[in-house]
Amino acid sequence: MTRSADEIKEAVRDRYARAARQVRSPSDCCGPAAAAPDCCADDPAGFGAAAYQDLTPGEVPDAARLASLGCGNPTAIAGLQPGQRVLDLGSGGGLDVFLAARQVGPTGFVYGLDMTDEMLDLARANQQAAGVSNVAFVKGEIEAVPLPDACVDVVISNCVINLSADKPAVFREAHRVLAPGGRLAVSDIVALHALSDEERADLASWAGCIAGAITAEEYSSGLAAAGFRDIAVTPTHPAGPTAVSARITATA
Ligand SMILES: C[S@@+](CC[C@H](N)C(=O)[O-])C[C@H]1O[C@@H](n2cnc3c(N)ncnc32)[C@H](O)[C@@H]1O
Numbered sequence: 001m002t003r004s005a006d007e008i009k010e011a012v013r014d015r016y017a018r019a020a021r022q023v024r025s026p027s028d029c030c031g032p033a034a035a036a037p038d039c040c041a042d043d044p045a046g047f048g049a050a051a052y053q054d055l056t057p058g059e060v061p062d063a064a065r066l067a068s069l070g071c072g073n074p075t076a077i078a079g080l081q082p083g084q085r086v087l088d089l090g091s092g093g094g095l096d097v098f099l100a101a102r103q104v105g106p107t108g109f110v111y112g113l114d115m116t117d118e119m120l121d122l123a124r125a126n127q128q129a130a131g132v133s134n135v136a137f138v139k140g141e142i143e144a145v146p147l148p149d150a151c152v153d154v155v156i157s158n159c160v161i162n163l164s165a166d167k168p169a170v171f172r173e174a175h176r177v178l179a180p181g182g183r184l185a186v187s188d189i190v191a192l193h194a195l196s197d198e199e200r201a202d203l204a205s206w207a208g209c210i211a212g213a214i215t216a217e218e219y220s221s222g223l224a225a226a227g228f229r230d231i232a233v234t235p236t237h238p239a240g241p242t243a244v245s246a247r248i249t250a251t252a
Pocket residue numbers: 012013016017039067068069070071089090091092093094095096113114115116119140141142143157158159160163164
């Protein structure tokens with residue numbers, strides 16, 4: 001059985017709407033999907049807030065750190081410079097957006113893009129609490145980014161691209177919005193083997209960042225097909241029996 005892109009998107013949106021609600025009201029949560037596997041359910045080393053152990057207290061809002069559902073720290077590999085424009089694909093509670101905003105400083109700007117209203121509400125509440133002005137959280141899908149061509153210098157993303165049912169569109173859009181020579185710096189889950197249709201049909205596993213993962217070879221060839229060069233996919237830490245976390249870098 002294969003799942004449609006719409007079915008997958010709804011399962012993903014539902015999972016992360018619940019996750020955002022859980023952060024905002026821990027006692028009011030969350031029904032069956034809360035028991036689904038999550039990208040960082042138990043916060044083992046390298047996942048969720050545990051990937052940010054070097055942060056000093058107060059550097060970012062606590063709520064943003066606690067809402068982290070990533071599988072690495074893309075801001076640690078992006079080499080951000082003051083004045084740069086950055087886009088975070090699937091920005092969730094906003095942790096990487098706030099870290100990037102500090103690195104690019106007041107002359108830079110960071111967009112956080114997410115399709116889930118509850119996550120956008122959480123991120124905007126975190127922004128207000130932190131008083132950060134050089135960021136904007138934008139509603140939209142990473143397969144059709146609502147920003148103009150060549151409008152950013154760096155695209156980051158943390159444990160999101162694996163969730164997309166249309167990865168070629170995501171890679172094309174990342175390339176389109178990057179200025180020529182711009183950099184892609186992503187943390188994501190990479191599969192250790194090509195998954196079967198049966199494995200891919202498990203929606204809870206897809207929303208938990210496993211069933212949608214592609215192999216390192218598929219990641220590299222997908223990025224190359226979209227026009228990226230200097231592509232590197234580097235495993236960082238295990239993510240269960242069928243997958244690893246990886247950092248992925250490329251140049252537009
Ligand atoms: C695993 S969470 C990661 C959030 C954040 N990057 C972090 O590290 O905490 C996935 C996020 O990506 C968003 N997302 C998933 N698929 C998306 C898509 N196709 N377009 C836009 N946002 C998407 C979800 O709403 C959710 O906020």
